[in-house]
Amino acid sequence: MDIERIIAKLSPLERRVLPYLTSKSLNEIIEKSGMKDVEVMRALQWLSNKGVVKIIESEKELIVLGNNGVNYKKNGLPEKRFLNALTDKFVVVQNVLKKAGLAKEEMNICVGSLRKKAAIEIKKDNGLLVTINPNGKKLLEKESLEELFLKKQFPINVKNLKPEELFAMKSLLSRKEIIRKDKFKIRNIELTPSGVKLSKIKIKDEDFIDRLTPKMIKSGEWKGKKFREYDVEINVPSIYRGKRHFVNQAIKSAKRIWLDMGFKEMKGNIVQSSFWNFDALFTAQDHPVRDMHDTFFIEDPKNAKLPARELVEQIKNIHENGGNTGSTGWRYKWVEENSRTNVLRTHTTSLSGRMLASLNKEDIPCKYFALGKCFRNETLDWSHLFEFNQTEGIVIDPNANFRHLLGYLKEFFKKMGYEKARFRPAYFPYTELSLEIDVFHPVHKKWVEFGGAGIFRPEVVKPLLGVDVPVLAWGPGFDRIILEFFKINDIRELYKNDLEQLRKIKEWTR
Template sequence: MQKPSFEELFLKQLPFESKNLTQEQKYAFNELKRRKEVIKTDIVTERNIELKEIYNELIKAKLSFKNIIDELSPSMLKDNSWRNKSFRRYDIKINVPSISGGRRHFVNEAVAYIKKVWLEMGFKEMQGPLLQTSFWNFDALFTAQDHPAREMQDTFFIKNPEKGKLPEKRFVDGVKNAHENGFKTGSLGWRYKWSPETAMKNVLRTHTTVLSARTIAALKKDNLPAKYFTVGKCFRNETVDWSHLFELCQVEGIVIDPDVNFKNLVGYLTEFYKKLGSEKVRIRPGYFPYTEMSAEVDVFHPVRKEWVELGGSGIFRPEVVKPLLGIEVPVLAWGLGMERAISMYYGITDIRDLYKNDLKQLREIKAWLK
């Protein structure tokens, strides 16, 4: 008769405590563990508790806790029942679990503050849909129909519905003439044949400046002077990385006033960023198709010790204003990146961290206080 193996002997002698296994049994145990559903292992934790001598003395003393209270209630204060009683001691250094109350998302806190700043400066808020025709998103802003910004690699075009409606004929004719010949502004325009079919294509708005164009078109001479702002989403066909998002927020503003000039533009931007905590603001020359003069807006990063670009600004060209408003009047305009400003305040180095909704970050991040 064949001699039984270590494994067979082990199975017949189960159960075992692992601490009592012999070398042969340990070998059999390890071999059987490699096989599926042959043996089951339970982990049992044993704890031995021993009272120190002082606790035995306390038990013998038969202490009474009837006159010890945990908290002081309004009724105790009223009937004086707290008198002649002792309060339980609390260890204020002991580790306790943190309690996180409900609060706004820190990005929403920043948005609310930014809106408050512009409202306090006398601006009205403008709003509009995320889906726009290319007419309002590009053409009304004097962006040529062959401009690289209108390519698929930069813009999200909509398949359904692929096209939208053009506005009133007077706006269409004005914008068409601005592109083709300058529309009585002294400009030669872009000097090409403007296509209404191209202007009808639907896109996700690539900037909030589209709202500025629509707001100007809705104004009348009697409404001037006027100041508007918005804080809204826009979309770019970007590769997402530490400094780029395909969905971003822009802080937009316009001032339509016959008496304003470039110095006023610098003043508005400087005041805004000071209210956001940036003392050093730099305005330097830039280029945008729909503004002249054009300027980039930089603020000094106190930690990185360098200037950081936060947006663009300028004065709308007559080719933008006259077809929409009917007259030439200075329009100060700016479009500022909100995420970068927020990242600087919170010390966030990866812009994606603004929206990842990490619970630990949301609970621990400081409130937006200015």
């Protein structure tokens, strides 16, 4: 780039730093220019992009003081202080430590190193006793290599040390937190040939318009001046837009599928009586799903009101002997009290049951869907959440049959993005025929289980709807699809609300 273009592109920060580039060290530039170090760094980075300077990074090893080192530099090394506190008489070691102002932990290093230097005598008699010997007294008179080393100005460049200093350094490094080696990054500046030229040119701020202001436009003072040119090719800082949570984006698109297929939305409460969540769906009262460890129960209010007496009686009969459905029922004693308990709904099927109970004959045929949170009593881990999203559809049609169910399912999963689906026999208490849906995963090239479907049992439909009409039903969970689309491995991340993630995550595009 020629010098003129470079000058036109200089930002105010770069212009400010320019006169100080004769200094080679970053610290010097910061000091001389009076600019903040981030400002200098940024300016130098830009200048380097423009080929004006080269930033040369190197590493330097420096010795710095540790926590104990700071203390010892001020108060002396513990062994010297220990030696100083000794007398010609044998004294209990604890007393010496006290006198020298040393901690108990420092005893071993003191006694050890002084013994090595043959400076003290030791005897054991009701504890450890010590005294100084002539050799020790001699030691007191001069400073050790370690002491001399500590007196130096820190940080110290290893390169500049003499042999005896290196020896002292090694000995101190082996002790706890006196000194340590740290690596420092050093940045130096070198002007390129165009940099050299540039540094010789005097640039005045007023020659360039930096920010265009309303005032300038009004007054026309911009005319005849040059605008500073920007480097339009570099990246700019990110800004974040407002957005829906990615799970809600996915829910919205799942809803779209149901609406496209002509289904009406059902809504309902999260807290349901066991009657609606289980009994009305022909789930026996001793079925394991109703155990404490599978379902959340409410402490207070514990119980719900039951629907009309007539319906309660019908459900009781259905469970006990099949009622008027031609079924044998579960053949046990149905306890009304058990159907009152409030639970957090375990499936959206509780909404389907209520819907059936609210329909009139004129409403049929009809199709409904629900989409919402369901609950199971689980501890959180990477593959389990106590709250999960379920979606469910029902088709109430006197002419519906098993082939229709398979047809709806194929279409539904195709719209979800799975071209191939297969069906296996399965079991659910409230459907017969029942099936499990596998879809062929286009990327992993294998079959993945995707949820259950079936035709509601007559024991479910007849008491609620009043007539035994086939009701096709399916209820895939779709948290798995969300995880897969966003490449999330830990299911807890769905509701972690990490703002970094929420700001940066891509849009749902399925």
